[in-house]
Amino acid sequence: MLRAVKHLMYGFAVVMAGLFLGCQSGSDSTSEAGFKVALATPGSIRDAGWNQSAYEGLLRIEKELGAEIAHQETRTPQDFEAAFRDFAARGFDLVFGHGFEYQDAAAKVGRKFPDTVFITTSGNTIRPNVSPIVFELEQATYVLGFVAGSISRRAKIGAIGGIKIPSVESTFLAFREGAKRAPRRVNYRSSYIGNWTDVAAAREATLAQIAEGVDVLIHNANEAAHGFFQAAKESDGVLVFGTNRNQNDLAPQSVLASAILDIPRALLLVAREVESEQFWSRSIRFGLRDDVVKVDWNEALAAELPAGVRDAADALAKEIRQGTVQVPRGNF
Amino acid sequence: MDGLSLAFLITVLRVALPLGYAALGELVAERAGVLNIGVEGMMLVGAFAAYHIGVATDSVLIAMVFAILASVLLSACFAFFVIVRVADPIVCGAALNILALGVTGTLHRTLAGRMNAATVAPQADGMMLILIFALVAIGIVVLLRTTRAGLTLRAVGESAQAAYAQGIPVKKVRWNGILFGGAMAGLAGASLVLWVSDTFVEGMTNGRGFVALVLVLFGGYRVGRMTVGALVFGLATALQFRLQALGFEIPYDLLLMLPYVLTLAVLVFLGDRVKGPADLARPFYG
Numbered sequence: 001m002l003r004a005v006k007h008l009m010y011g012f013a014v015v016m017a018g019l020f021l022g023c024q025s026g027s028d029s030t031s032e033a034g035f036k037v038a039l040a041t042p043g044s045i046r047d048a049g050w051n052q053s054a055y056e057g058l059l060r061i062e063k064e065l066g067a068e069i070a071h072q073e074t075r076t077p078q079d080f081e082a083a084f085r086d087f088a089a090r091g092f093d094l095v096f097g098h099g100f101e102y103q104d105a106a107a108k109v110g111r112k113f114p115d116t117v118f119i120t121t122s123g124n125t126i127r128p129n130v131s132p133i134v135f136e137l138e139q140a141t142y143v144l145g146f147v148a149g150s151i152s153r154r155a156k157i158g159a160i161g162g163i164k165i166p167s168v169e170s171t172f173l174a175f176r177e178g179a180k181r182a183p184r185r186v187n188y189r190s191s192y193i194g195n196w197t198d199v200a201a202a203r204e205a206t207l208a209q210i211a212e213g214v215d216v217l218i219h220n221a222n223e224a225a226h227g228f229f230q231a232a233k234e235s236d237g238v239l240v241f242g243t244n245r246n247q248n249d250l251a252p253q254s255v256l257a258s259a260i261l262d263i264p265r266a267l268l269l270v271a272r273e274v275e276s277e278q279f280w281s282r283s284i285r286f287g288l289r290d291d292v293v294k295v296d297w298n299e300a301l302a303a304e305l306p307a308g309v310r311d312a313a314d315a316l317a318k319e320i321r322q323g324t325v326q327v328p329r330g331n332f
Numbered sequence: 333m334d335g336l337s338l339a340f341l342i343t344v345l346r347v348a349l350p351l352g353y354a355a356l357g358e359l360v361a362e363r364a365g366v367l368n369i370g371v372e373g374m375m376l377v378g379a380f381a382a383y384h385i386g387v388a389t390d391s392v393l394i395a396m397v398f399a400i401l402a403s404v405l406l407s408a409c410f411a412f413f414v415i416v417r418v419a420d421p422i423v424c425g426a427a428l429n430i431l432a433l434g435v436t437g438t439l440h441r442t443l444a445g446r447m448n449a450a451t452v453a454p455q456a457d458g459m460m461l462i463l464i465f466a467l468v469a470i471g472i473v474v475l476l477r478t479t480r481a482g483l484t485l486r487a488v489g490e491s492a493q494a495a496y497a498q499g500i501p502v503k504k505v506r507w508n509g510i511l512f513g514g515a516m517a518g519l520a521g522a523s524l525v526l527w528v529s530d531t532f533v534e535g536m537t538n539g540r541g542f543v544a545l546v547l548v549l550f551g552g553y554r555v556g557r558m559t560v561g562a563l564v565f566g567l568a569t570a571l572q573f574r575l576q577a578l579g580f581e582i583p584y585d586l587l588l589m590l591p592y593v594l595t596l597a598v599l600v601f602l603g604d605r606v607k608g609p610a611d612l613a614r615p616f617y618g
Binding site: 044046047048158164187188189190191192193194195197198199200201203204205207208209211212214223224226227230249250251 | 336339340343346347441442444445448449450452524528529530531533534535536538569570573574576577578579584585588
């Protein structure tokens with residue numbers, strides 16, 4: 001019974017979509033307003049983080065490309081698929097699934113709607129009309145690792161992570177390897193708190209490293225990082241780095257720089273590609289070269305940097321952009 | 333004491349205190365025969381209120397008062413369903429946790445959207461919070477052991493029917509137990525925001541309410557043992573973060589497990605086979 005209803009509704013949706021598309025192509029077939037872009041996020045677009053930045057990207061696409069946009073918050077794999085199907089049936093040209101978890105839905109729905117391009121903002125599933133964006137945040141944490149190694153007074157640098165997942169390990173690996181480019185050898189420590197929300201645990205984990213003599217730290221702990229910055233603020237002579245977003249203002253006296261992802265720009269770049277029919281399916285890598293990954297310096301702390309370190313860091317970033325320096329990344 | 337070991341001791345206390353508060357409240361509720369597994373949710377609501385009221389008023393005291401009120405309000409909902417409607421306490425407690433996570437998350441997103449992300453709550457004096465805990469804990473021990481009210485509370489937990497036959501207002505006693513549990517969970521959440529860290533994040537309690545439940549159970553429903561349990565948990569947590577910072581090649585999952593394993597081991601070792609209140613989590617229709 002349920003199955004029958006589902007089929008009926010599906011058929012109905014297809015018929016409606018057909019009618020809708022038919023009408024549309026009749027009315028304006030030349031205008032570029034026909035470009036339609038949709039976004040599915042796993043959480044609220046007012047989270048001041050991952051999801052909000054994707055929505056900002058969608059708004060930029062609307063503004064700069066004049067595209068028609070739509071957004072849906074989706075919580076379960078069933079939701080992902082239903083949203084994708086709905087968007088595709090409504091004739092969207094480009095659909096973003098914001099995260100690793102959208103890959104299966106993209107591959108499944110993508111097969112049935114070859115005219116729609118499905119992009120997941122992480123992952124490794126590639127089909128003729130399905131591609132992942134891979135953010136090479138490692139390029140920025142590598143540069144920051146070099147800075148950390150160059151400025152650590154006690155030659156000890158550290159990293160505080162949420163859960164030890166490949167993407168987090170990879171940013172830390174690059175940080176550690178970057179430090180090896182510094183003039184002298186430094187010790188590296190990493191601690192994990194086992195979740196992404198325990199602010200108090202992040203604070204204690206950071207304080208424990210500081211007590212062991214670590215004086216330059218990076219994090220990758222999402223929301224829990226508030227505790228990381230609190231620990232930095234209360235400890236003299238400790239400098240830290242932000243990740244994913246510009247977090248320089250979370251502790252302006254302690255955050256030297258942030259390794260940031262410009263997600264809105266990444267979505268815009270992909271949308272441009274699809275709109276101009278230049279798109280080809282692949283693992284879409286964005287790094288320093290595309291200005292999607294960046295190092296944002298906290299100018300208020302410029303004086304903390306020994307002479308030459310900033311220039312050396314900029315030179316290293318330039319070499320990464322040119323491809324003369326290969327940044328190591330985890331295999332995932 | 334040198335700076336290093338002082339910092340270590342403070343970490344131990346910071347981890348232990350919220351657990352101690354939450355467990356103390358749960359202990360009283362359970363001695364009255366009510367099992368409230370919604371401690372986690374009540375703590376979360378307390379933390380949420382403490383942060384937003386603290387930021388708005390810049391007063392630790394007002395933040396604490398509102399944290400207690402918010403948490404007591406939530407525990408009153410629980411009491412209504414469990415005592416008045418005689419609903420299953422486990423189901424209600426679980427519902428409380430989900431409700432608290434959803435409500436605080438939604439409200440926080442709405443409120444935080446208009447705030448600077450760097451906004452922190454005013455900070456309380458940790459020694460004051462510990463002193464309050466010590467006073468309340470001693471008060472509870474004295475109350476339970478030596479007063480008529482304490483005897484009444486225990487009687488209700490052991491056999492609600494027998495207590496009822498003696499003319500004890502069973503429902504009223506249980507209401508009080510639940511509301512006290514709510515107040516303590518509110519203080520636990522407040523201390524989490526006003527001392528242990530300085531901000532609110534969705535789901536920041538991260539299972540502390542459940543740890544508190546276990547402390548009550550394995551602490552044999554005794555205030556002293558439960559407090560020892562909380563301190564052992566704090567000690568093991570501080571220790572495992574130090575071990576991680578030292579760079580030992582031990583999988584971090586095992587180190588993160590340490591507080592749980594050690595606390596259980598210590599409490600099981602301490603305990604002679606205590607049995608809980610006989611009428612715990614049984615419905616009372618009187």
